[in-house]
Amino acid sequence: MSTGAKKRIMKEYAECAADTPAGMKIIFDEQNMTKWEVLLDGPDQSIYAGGHFKLEITFPNEYPFKPPVVSFKTKIYHPNVSNDDKGSMCLGLLRPDEWKPPNKVVSVLRLIQTLLIEPDIDDSIEPSIANEYKENRKEFDKNAKDWVKRYAK
Amino acid sequence: MADHSSSRPQHQSPAHRDMMFCHECQDEWYRDQHGLTCPECGSDFTEIIEDDNDPRDHHLQDHGESDDGTDSLPGLEEVPPYQDLVHTPWLDSVQNENRAQNNDPEEGDISNLQWRQVGPGRFAVTGTMYRTVSPHDLSGGGGGGRGGGLDTGPIGGFAAMLNSIIGGARLHQDVEGQDPNSQHQHTHAPQNTGSGTTADGHRFTYTAGARLYPRDANHPGPQIEPLDELNNVLVGLMAAFGEGPGGNHPHAHHHNVHAHSGPDDDGSARGTPLSPLMALFSQVMAGNGQIGDAVYSQEALDRIISQLMEQNSTSNAPGPASQADIDSLPRKLVTNEMLGSEGKAECSICMDEVQIGEEVTELPCHHWFHHTCVSAWLAEHDTCPHCRKGITQRPDASNHAGSSNDRSTGNPSAAADSMQSPNPPMPGSFEVSGSEPSGNAMEDNDPSAYRLQNTDQTRPQESRPSDSSSGGIGGILRRGLFGPQN
Incomplete structure (x- = not known):
């Protein structure tokens, strides 16, 4: 990883630390600064309220020319989070072809928060969950809350 | 060829026991074991096999391969x-x-x-x-x-x-x-x-x-x-x-x-x-199920598909810009006007603050970056890191050169105009964190809109391709009329 990339990650962390978006905590390890751990509270206005989700943000060596990789370490019932042990997220500005260097981690974190409140159904990674969200919102809410109780407390 | 020194095949067992032959079913047996009647079909139509009277065909021995008389496969040759x-x-x-x-x-x-x-x-x-x-x-x-x-x-x-x-x-x-x-x-x-x-x-x-x-x-x-x-x-x-x-x-x-x-x-x-056929079989069996362009297993097919997806994951994005195009990008020195209202600006790639008098590279869309930063990006994608407008001019090189010249002359007026605008132009830079109200900081604000609106008036002679998606006159007008996109 280039020193420029490291410098930029350091700067981004400094920014985030100075003004962390509400409802999240960033754990930063200077020895391994390419892997951030983020503790995210389910937004109050979302069905995930009360849940605490652990996320991992991994910076590629080509950062900021390539997007960071976001994965949920805590299982979450969400159309945009893969329902496997990876819990990966790949949408919007996180897409390799939509990412651009001026984007910042903090905007990624805000995007995630936004998605917890309002999933992006048209860009889902789990079609069955997205379908349920569209067709049977009640069932979706129930499942999502159920998962919060089971995994995110 | 086999040795045929013996003109008379030997039919008898070494012990010289009498062999019987049944004409009905061609069975053979030892006389001292089953007697004269065929043990197989019970026929009486049997014969003792003798050296000079062999009821069987005389070609029973196959080229003298076996001399013990047990080989009953006839050699027809x-x-x-x-x-x-x-x-x-x-x-x-x-x-x-x-x-x-x-x-x-x-x-x-x-x-x-x-x-x-x-x-x-x-x-x-x-x-x-x-x-x-x-x-x-x-x-x-x-x-x-x-x-x-x-x-x-x-x-x-x-x-x-x-x-x-x-x-x-x-x-x-x-x-x-x-x-x-x-x-x-x-x-x-x-x-x-x-x-x-x-x-x-x-x-x-x-x-x-x-x-x-x-x-x-x-x-x-x-x-x-x-x-x-x-x-x-x-x-x-x-x-x-x-x-x-x-x-x-x-x-x-x-x-x-x-x-x-x-x-x-x-x-x-x-x-x-090993014959090619054998090689083919062994390849299919032991190999990865892939021969040349053909695959013979679901696994191999999946592998190829994921390979293709990997290769094309960024196929929507434009390819890299040529080194010549990157090198020909105009350099300029950071002026006071380029700094934001807070008197600060940074290269949005490395996020390093730039100082007045520092040399930066400006793209045709008037976003500017450190040269090393932006060339690293352009070597992979022919887009502005900020607004995605390509730096390569499609029609011909003269337009490119013309727009470059125009840009340098158009800058002062643009800067002058920008003094009156509430949000000063900071192409390629972002407001310091904290001043951003909410939402997607980078996406909300495209300072280039102001610049393009202004510079548009300074170079009416410029004939750009009206490529609405990547700027051009259509894009310029739209952005000028309807405000920032993104």
Whole structure:
């Protein structure tokens, strides 16, 4: 990883630390600064309220020319989070072809928060969950809350 | 060729026990075990086998391979040395027919039918089938090595198969011509000379025969000899695929002959490389299920698909900009006007603050960055890191140069205009964190809109392609009229 990339990650962390978006905590390890751990509270206005989700943000060596990789370490019932042990997220500005260097981690974190409140159904990674969200919102809410109780407390 | 020093095959067991033969079912047994009546069918029509009176066919011994009399597979090639008994009613007429070089193994090809009485009430019919394989086909195998072998393979395979089906037949290629030392050749002399086996190596003689068994005195019919063992057929097929039967390999026919002459012969395996067919099979079985562009398993297909997806994951994005285009981007020094309202600006790639007087590189969309930062990006994508407008001018280079010049002259006025705007132009830079109200900081604010609106007036002569998606006049107007996009 280039020193420029490291410098930029350091700067981004400094920014985030100075003004962390509400409802999240960033754990930063200077020895391994390419892997951030983020503790995210389910937004109050979302069905995930009360849940605490652990996320991992991994910076590629080509950062900021390539997007960071976001994965949920805590299982979450969400159309945009893969329902496997990876819990990966790949949408919007996180897409390799939509990412651009001026984007910042903090905007990624805000995007995630936004998605917890309002999933992006048209860009889902789990079609069955997205379908349920569209067709049977009640069932979706129930499942999502159920998962919060089971995994995110 | 096998050794034929003994003109009289030995049929008796070494112990000289009397062997019995049943004319009904052709069973054989020892007399001292089961007596004179056939233990198999109970028939009385039996006979003691003696040296000078063998009720069985006299070709039972196959080239003296086994001397113990247990080998009951008849060797048809062996013509009994009963020349005085030879009775060949059609010999002359049929021999004429075989002159016709017919590639179709029709009746006409089966010539030299020899009908001879080999014992009391017993006849042997031997025939020779002549096949002519054209030198063209064969030289394909010889000239092309293994590749050519594949071409002639089907022919060779067919030949081997045909040979096997004909039954105990012998593939005989007379490359060396007649071998006078061979008992076999001696006994076949009338046939082989008739076959015209030339020494040119392109003729094959397939010798086959059938015997008449007195199974039913009223309906004598030829009994087809047992087929070669499947193994031998396959060996022959493989050998044929490995090297064309008439290839330039002088010993090719030996391999084939051996493959058919007995399972104890390793001739077919010796020195014969793995045939392409074998290689194909082994590849399919043991390999990754992928041969060239073709796949033979779901797993391999998945692998290829994911490979393709990886390769094309960024296919929507434009390709890299050429180094020349990157190098020709104008450099400029950071001026006070380029800094934001807070007097600060940074390269949005490395996020380093820039100082007044620092040199930056400006893109056609007027976003600016450190040269090293932006060239690293442009080497991968021909887009502005900020607004995605390409730096490569499509129509021709003169436009590119013109717009570059215009830009440098247009800057002062743009800067002057920007002093009055509430949000000063900071192309390529972002507001310091905290001043951003909410939402997607980077996406909300496109300072280039102001610049483009302003600079648009300063260069009306510029004819840009009206590419609305990447800027151009359409994009400029739209952004000017409707405000920032993104």
